[in-house]
Amino acid sequence: xxxxxxxxxxxxxxxxxxxxxxxxxxxxxxxxxxxxxxxxxxxxxxxxxxxxxxxxxxxxxxxxxxxxxxxxxxxxxxxxxxxxxxxxxxxxxxxxxxxxxxxxxxxxxxxxxxxxxxxxxxxxxxxxxxxxxxxxxxxxxxxxxxxxxxxxxxxxxxxxxxxxxxxxxxxxxxxxxxxxxxxxxxxxxxxxxxxxxxxxxxxxxxxxxxxxxxxxxxxxxxxxxxxxxxxxxxxxxxxxx
Numbered sequence: 001x002x003x004x005x006x007x008x009x010x011x012x013x014x015x016x017x018x019x020x021x022x023x024x025x026x027x028x029x030x031x032x033x034x035x036x037x038x039x040x041x042x043x044x045x046x047x048x049x050x051x052x053x054x055x056x057x058x059x060x061x062x063x064x065x066x067x068x069x070x071x072x073x074x075x076x077x078x079x080x081x082x083x084x085x086x087x088x089x090x091x092x093x094x095x096x097x098x099x100x101x102x103x104x105x106x107x108x109x110x111x112x113x114x115x116x117x118x119x120x121x122x123x124x125x126x127x128x129x130x131x132x133x134x135x136x137x138x139x140x141x142x143x144x145x146x147x148x149x150x151x152x153x154x155x156x157x158x159x160x161x162x163x164x165x166x167x168x169x170x171x172x173x174x175x176x177x178x179x180x181x182x183x184x185x186x187x188x189x190x191x192x193x194x195x196x197x198x199x200x201x202x203x204x205x206x207x208x209x210x211x212x213x214x215x216x217x218x219x220x221x222x223x224x225x226x227x228x229x230x231x232x233x234x235x236x237x238x239x240x241x
Contacts, residue, residue: 038105054100116151189224
């Protein structure tokens with residue numbers, strides 16, 4: 001039953017659109033925003049009759065630091081290394097809205113950085129907030145990759161490292177063993193990177209990237225299901241003039 005539940009969660013995830021936007025200013029600081037939006041048409045195909053009977057409402061905004069303060073008794077029980085990891089998320093802002101009445105399911109994660117290497121893996125924000133709230137062990141997380149960003153003024157890198165090959169293989173197996181009917185559905189499951197730089201782009205490692213007319217921005221789109229099975233395909237290197 002646990003395997004089936006994981007499979008359902010997996011396909012609910014790929015019924016969404018994710019857009020990751022980074023703005024780097026001339027002095028190296030900037031902002032990153034990740035928007036996860038459930039595509040209602042795709043979700044309706046997956047949920048079937050349950051879609052019309054869905055009753056969910058949640059609208060909450062928080063800064064990660066608030067969890068550290070509110071659940072400090074839990075926070076101090078973590079190892080120094082784990083506490084340091086959580087502190088990297090301190091200034092992450094989250095807005096989560098789930099409304100079955102309005103048919104709007106959106107999560108927005110934002111972070112203002114002084115340098116690109118300060119950017120945490122925003123996709124883990126909600127899990128880490130729940131870890132602190134419910135006193136979960138980080139070792140219980142099933143994350144299987146990590147995202148890091150680097151920029152030296154000329155070269156920007158988005159680097160993916162596989163941290164749990166076993167969980168990655170489990171995800172691949174879930175897709176492989178999925179009900180064949182899912183393959184026939186027309187699901188919107190876009191994963192889009194939108195990056196804006198302070199100088200013109202000289203070269204991009206992924207030839208599918210679309211560069212703007214002023215050569216200071218790029219857009220790169222993937223299929224979310226492909227990224228879940230091969231996260232490293234989103235690795236990117238951008239060289240500026």
